[in-house]
Amino acid sequence: MILLWLLIIPLAAGPLAFFLQRRPAMEAVNLVAFAALLFLAAMLGFQVLQSGPVSLWDGFLYADALSALIVLLTAFVALVCSIYAVGYFRHDERSGAFQEEGDEDGVLAGHKLRKYYALTPLFVFAMVLVALANNLGVLWVAIEGTTLASVFLVTFYGRDTSLEAAWKYAIIGSVGLSMALFGTILTYYSAHQMLGTETLSGLNWSVLAGNAAQLDKPTMRLAFILILLGYGTKAGIAPMHTWKPDAYSEAPVPVAAVLAAGVLNCALYGLVRFYILTSKCLGPEFSSQLLIAFGLLSMGVAVPFILVQRSFRRLLAYSSIDHGGIMLLALGFGGPLGILGMLLHMTFHSITKPLLFFCAGNVQQHLKTDLFRKAKGGLIHSMPFSGAAFLMATLAVTGSPPFSLFQSEFTILRAAFGGGHILAAVLFVAFLVAIFSGFLVHIANLVLGPDPGVPPAEICPWKKYSLVGLGTVIVILGFWIPAPLYSLIESATSVVVNGR
């Protein structure tokens, strides 16, 4: 039943917000829905830990530890983003960012808010369905659903640049996903030969995982390449990453944060499911070489763009490409340690990344630009809260100790040396150091320095407490991981390593 509620709540919240129309009501619907979602996701986590995988409707919905972890992270990201969104959009409204010509009474502005509050729950619904679908075909449908639900969130501000970003996002995403669909069809084909039935269960994860060794090998090889390209496009892995900086910098900040911290996980989740099948069928070497190559390429592509970046919103997108690469790399190193490193990294990244987006959003709303050149530095004087948080988030995201991403990156490095991938490990560290220094120099120049005389920003409680709350969680996580969360990650690791 818990699985059903996890889907019904966001699915119902969208239309509800659409019909309520008034801003406080829409805000409340979103907040309550996502809080309930997080609560249920935590319940699901406990249930999976205690009594193993849960399924519903004859195995149509299925949740093991890996799905439970993804649902938990999605719900967390959705909740913190909806809290921040309240302050963010109120600020937008006050400063007239919604104003268009010929819209004196704010009707169009109301439409925009309504669009955000109605589409975001549907967007989250699609992400939860990605994690809970047992059938790999339904998983594909849900991932395509995340793209379709979020296209009009990217065009939120209606600028011509946001149209351009949304167009790239939709077209590149759909083409990429068509490759993933081809991979899914081929997987079904190779299972079809083995099972010889035309039933629904032929694409069910719970059936495939048990019989993966008998899948047709040449077919699975092609299928995995297509899946990697397809879901890799959705995750923004180089060289299919070109939509990412545009979409992240044009979308409103809460949407961009959900894209970076939520959708990335969902796309990688789809990839991981097929990785498990492929490594059972073909042995781990085949997939691991591909994953290491694409992982290193993504990190490598991110480096120059981070070093010479002119806009801090786009900087965050390249950081996201880098982290996607790190997770692929960890998956490629494989073994219990590599997988553990990947899932830890996914968890910590999802918790840390939104803070960085929120700080960038605050700065952009205050300065009305996202270019370093126009910002002139010294933000700590006009925005003491956001400036300090921005520095902290930067340190956390680039993986400096004591923050938690350091632990996961260190685990991944151990996996690399343990698996004998010396060259990859050296490149991994080199890229990390380059990105760390580039990122930190940019943000330090932005935040520190003499007072340029910008008037101080007022910060509303919604924004303030979302920064403080999330920052506290991040600091605590650096020193202490709650035991249930860690055991959930551990059992998710064993799902990936052992296939159940």
Add this chain to the structure above:
Amino acid sequence: MSFIHDPEFGNRIITLMAALVLVLQIATAGQRWLISTIRLFALQSFLLASIAGIIAYFNQASHLYVAALLTLILKAWLLPLLLERLVEKVGIRQEIEPLINVPLSILISGCLTLVGYVVAESFYHPEETSVRAALGHNTLAVAISLFLIGFFTMLNRRKAVTQVLGLLFLENGLFLAAISLTYGMPMVVELGIFFDVLVAVMVLGILVFRISETFDSMDVSKLRKLRG
């Protein structure tokens, strides 16, 4: 009238129709009128629906009838209608000069077909003599070619509507692969994919309309403000 029940006969018809589908696909490479491209797409979808129906009939795969019917309604009628409306509304009827000229485009499409056959060859198990193996082999090659040519169309053309059409051609290739390899996906997945395609065309259609309003053009190569 025994041949009506002979799967061998069904296979021949399907192979013939798959060849026609391929011919239509290559014809789009030389097509510059948007309306004609849309009609070619409708015709191709109609052929695909018939193929699905024939496979369903000869192999007693009754759930494929649903897929055939949906293809007929959605891809052969509704989507072309929506796209034609869109083209009329936007008021652009002809594709500007493609990046690669027409004869060369057709030649490249031919080469991509060859690639499709080479890739499909690797799935061919000569020891399997069953009807399905023979059916899969030929149509899979066509399906991969459709996929690749659709991809090429999207790269080669600059009008937003043509790119949407390229995506739909891609999707047709996938549909052909699914029905010929596995007699279609499971029903739920099939319905989900149809739903996604419909929503995707509507979303992209709205985007195309807004792009043409904002930029006074549907030329996506003019979308180049965001870089770096």
